[in-house]
Amino acid sequence: MADAAGRPEASPGSALIELRAVTKVYGRGSAAMHALRGIDLDIAAGEMVAVMGPSGSGKSTAMNILGCLDTPTSGTYRFRGVDVGTLSRDQRALLRRHALGFVFQGFNLLARTTALENVELPLIYQRVRRVERHRRAMTALAAVGLTGWAKHTPAELSGGQQQRVAIARALVTDPAVILADEPTGNLDTARSREIMDLLCAMNRERGITVVMITHEQDMAAYAGRVVHFLDGLVEPAATAVEDA
Amino acid sequence: MLSNSLLLAIREIRRNVLRSFLTILGIVIGVAAVIVMVTLGQGATAAVRTQIESLGTNLLIVRPGQHMGPGMSSDAPKFSLADVAALRHDLPALAAVAPAASSAMTAVAGNENWSTSVTGTDNAYLAARSWTLAAGRQFTPSELRAGRASCIIGATVRRELFGAQDPIGQRLRLKKLACEIVGLLEAKGQSSMGMDQDDLVLMPIRTLQRRIAGDQDVDVIYLSVKPGRSMDRTIADVERLLRERRHIGSMDEDDFRVRDMREIASMLAGTTTVLTSLLGAVASVSLLVGGIGIMNIMLVSVTERTREIGIRLAIGAREAEVLMQFLVEAVVLSSFGGLLGILLALGTALLLAGALKVPFIVDGGIIALAFLFSAAVGIVFGWFPARRAARLDPIEALRHE
Numbered sequence: 001m002a003d004a005a006g007r008p009e010a011s012p013g014s015a016l017i018e019l020r021a022v023t024k025v026y027g028r029g030s031a032a033m034h035a036l037r038g039i040d041l042d043i044a045a046g047e048m049v050a051v052m053g054p055s056g057s058g059k060s061t062a063m064n065i066l067g068c069l070d071t072p073t074s075g076t077y078r079f080r081g082v083d084v085g086t087l088s089r090d091q092r093a094l095l096r097r098h099a100l101g102f103v104f105q106g107f108n109l110l111a112r113t114t115a116l117e118n119v120e121l122p123l124i125y126q127r128v129r130r131v132e133r134h135r136r137a138m139t140a141l142a143a144v145g146l147t148g149w150a151k152h153t154p155a156e157l158s159g160g161q162q163q164r165v166a167i168a169r170a171l172v173t174d175p176a177v178i179l180a181d182e183p184t185g186n187l188d189t190a191r192s193r194e195i196m197d198l199l200c201a202m203n204r205e206r207g208i209t210v211v212m213i214t215h216e217q218d219m220a221a222y223a224g225r226v227v228h229f230l231d232g233l234v235e236p237a238a239t240a241v242e243d244a
Numbered sequence: 245m246l247s248n249s250l251l252l253a254i255r256e257i258r259r260n261v262l263r264s265f266l267t268i269l270g271i272v273i274g275v276a277a278v279i280v281m282v283t284l285g286q287g288a289t290a291a292v293r294t295q296i297e298s299l300g301t302n303l304l305i306v307r308p309g310q311h312m313g314p315g316m317s318s319d320a321p322k323f324s325l326a327d328v329a330a331l332r333h334d335l336p337a338l339a340a341v342a343p344a345a346s347s348a349m350t351a352v353a354g355n356e357n358w359s360t361s362v363t364g365t366d367n368a369y370l371a372a373r374s375w376t377l378a379a380g381r382q383f384t385p386s387e388l389r390a391g392r393a394s395c396i397i398g399a400t401v402r403r404e405l406f407g408a409q410d411p412i413g414q415r416l417r418l419k420k421l422a423c424e425i426v427g428l429l430e431a432k433g434q435s436s437m438g439m440d441q442d443d444l445v446l447m448p449i450r451t452l453q454r455r456i457a458g459d460q461d462v463d464v465i466y467l468s469v470k471p472g473r474s475m476d477r478t479i480a481d482v483e484r485l486l487r488e489r490r491h492i493g494s495m496d497e498d499d500f501r502v503r504d505m506r507e508i509a510s511m512l513a514g515t516t517t518v519l520t521s522l523l524g525a526v527a528s529v530s531l532l533v534g535g536i537g538i539m540n541i542m543l544v545s546v547t548e549r550t551r552e553i554g555i556r557l558a559i560g561a562r563e564a565e566v567l568m569q570f571l572v573e574a575v576v577l578s579s580f581g582g583l584l585g586i587l588l589a590l591g592t593a594l595l596l597a598g599a600l601k602v603p604f605i606v607d608g609g610i611i612a613l614a615f616l617f618s619a620a621v622g623i624v625f626g627w628f629p630a631r632r633a634a635r636l637d638p639i640e641a642l643r644h645e
């Protein structure tokens with residue numbers, strides 16, 4: 001089995017993402033906060049997964065670990081069969097650079113920087129040459145429907161437009177996975193639908209694995225599978241595949 | 245990697261115009277202040293030195309008493325023309341020996357009057373001080389011997405009494421004495437101490453002694469040492485001769501003093517060195533203030549920059565790449581600010597040097613020092629907060645408030 005980008009799997013047959021007994025503790029001693037209490041989670045290449053659960057149940061913590069933005073306190077995270085815990089900081093940076101795209105609830109675009117330059121940024125770190133970089137960034141902006149907004153800075157864009165820039169930035173590198181933490185949390189219903197349609201299209205047309213956190217049932221309905229979090233654990237009953 | 249960092253750094257500089265401008269401004273002010281101050285201070289020192297050297301470094305000045313200075317009277321006996329004759333006769337190392345006795349007086353010509361300093365001396369005075377005549381002649385031997393009422397005047401006296409007229413052959417009156425002007429000195433301008441060196445009248449010393457002062461005194465003896473003769477040996481010889489003539493016992497101290505221009509030169513140069521250090525100190529403060537300014541801007545922007553670093557790390561930048569970008573950014577800003585500061589300083593110093601009439605001397609060491617200090621401040625305060633942020637997990641950098 002190979003993922004949609006045609007990359008060979010490190011260990012064929014296994015899941016793209018494998019979490020085993022992952023815990024995360026913030027602080028220590030009496031102030032220790034057990035955000036994750038040992039979760040197991042497998043996500044196969046090409047899946048579209050919605051993550052739901054009450055506020056404070058550990059969704060974002062898990063998502064940040066999946067995105068290699070944060071390190072677990074214990075347990076293992078395998079990505080394409082490779083134990084991420086054994087990788088160096090730089091190797092994890094390269095994993096983010098080439099295989100992972102992250103979309104934040106708060107957008108996290110560079111301020112005073114045009115949409116085009118924001119989308120170009122991952123390609124600069126990938127050493128893509130100027131002409132090619134420009135072409136791919138414009139293609140990504142076109143894919144999120146922002147062709148005419150390339151020269152605008154985040155301050156000149158609406159929330160929905162900023163989130164679309166962030167999605168363009170995540171998909172411009174053609175990643176294996178896009179991780180989205182409440183991508184529609186700051187948007188109204190109409191904007192939310194546009195973003196969800198976009199993510200679905202990425203999943204369907206390019207085979208990009210999408211994992212997203214959402215609070216709304218009708219947004220979760222876009223996904224092939226819903227994972228429920230509660231008190232730092234994944235609820236076993238709810239991990240069942242609902243359709244697909 | 246460097247071209248990538250350069251691209252990222254330049255983008256970051258362009259989109260933070262105000263921050264970049266303030267950083268550059270701090271560096272410009274610091275660098276410019278130091279260079280201007282030190283350049284002017286060194287110019288002033290050099291000006292003093294050349295002026296003293298133009299007086300002649302082989303000149304010795306002998307005065308009675310141990311101290312010298314305006315208004316200092318001494319109990320020590322004055323010299324006489326016999327002392328002058330003895331020095332001339334006994335010390336072949338001396339090129340010129342000139343007696344001088346001065347007195348402040350009002351010179352009158354027609355309706356004009358001008359108070360000036362009248363010095364009785366002889367032609368050796370001109371030789372000892374390397375003064376030349378612009379017009380007329382020196383004193384004749386018979387004028388000197390007979391104490392005739394002839395005089396040589398400086399350019400200021402000529403201007404005040406005769407304007408543009410030719411003074412040679414004209415007369416001026418000093419008290420009751422009417423003098424014929426036989427020579428006009430070449431203009432010399434202000435001395436380094438701000439004295440007008442052209443405001444004087446010279447006359448044969450016998451004329452001054454007999455017809456104005458009414459005594460036989462010689463206040464000062466000017467000596468010039470022949471080229472190639474040892475100054476120190478000659479000073480010792482002069483001292484020995486004068487001690488003998490003034491009957492000073494071997495245990496007693498001199499009651500006169502021989503000073504050479506090197507001593508005066510180093511004294512004056514000393515005061516300008518103090519001036520330069522003072523200016524340097526003032527300038528260092530501005531450099532420090534500039535540095536603190538840079539530091540402030542860098543530290544204030546840490547929060548924003550930490551988030552920026554978080555974003556860069558999240559999309560796959562390595563720590564080294566983030567740091568390289570910040571380093572390049574700091575170096576570009578510092579170099580640009582430094583160069584601007586140097587240009588500004590050199591321009592300002594050139595203008596001020598012209599206005600203050602001191603030479604324009606560029607000291608590469610100071611320029612390098614000021615530049616490196618500012619650059620170091622920019623780099624250190626741009627780089628260290630960045631290094632701390634780049635070592636965080638991306639999510640921690642993103643969470644930074």
Ligand SMILES: Nc1ncnc2c1ncn2[C@@H]1O[C@H](COP(=O)(O)OP(=O)(O)O)[C@@H](O)[C@H]1O
Nearest residue numbers: 026027033035054055056057058059060061062
């Ligand atoms: N940086 C942190 N320091 C301390 N506690 C944290 C931190 N981040 C999250 N937490 C805590 O961990 C728990 C899980 O948080 P999070 O994963 O953000 O939940 P969710 O995204 O499901 O709302 C919460 O109780 C939260 O307060």
Ligand SMILES: [Mg+2]
Nearest residue numbers: 056059060061
């Ligand atoms: Mg959350």
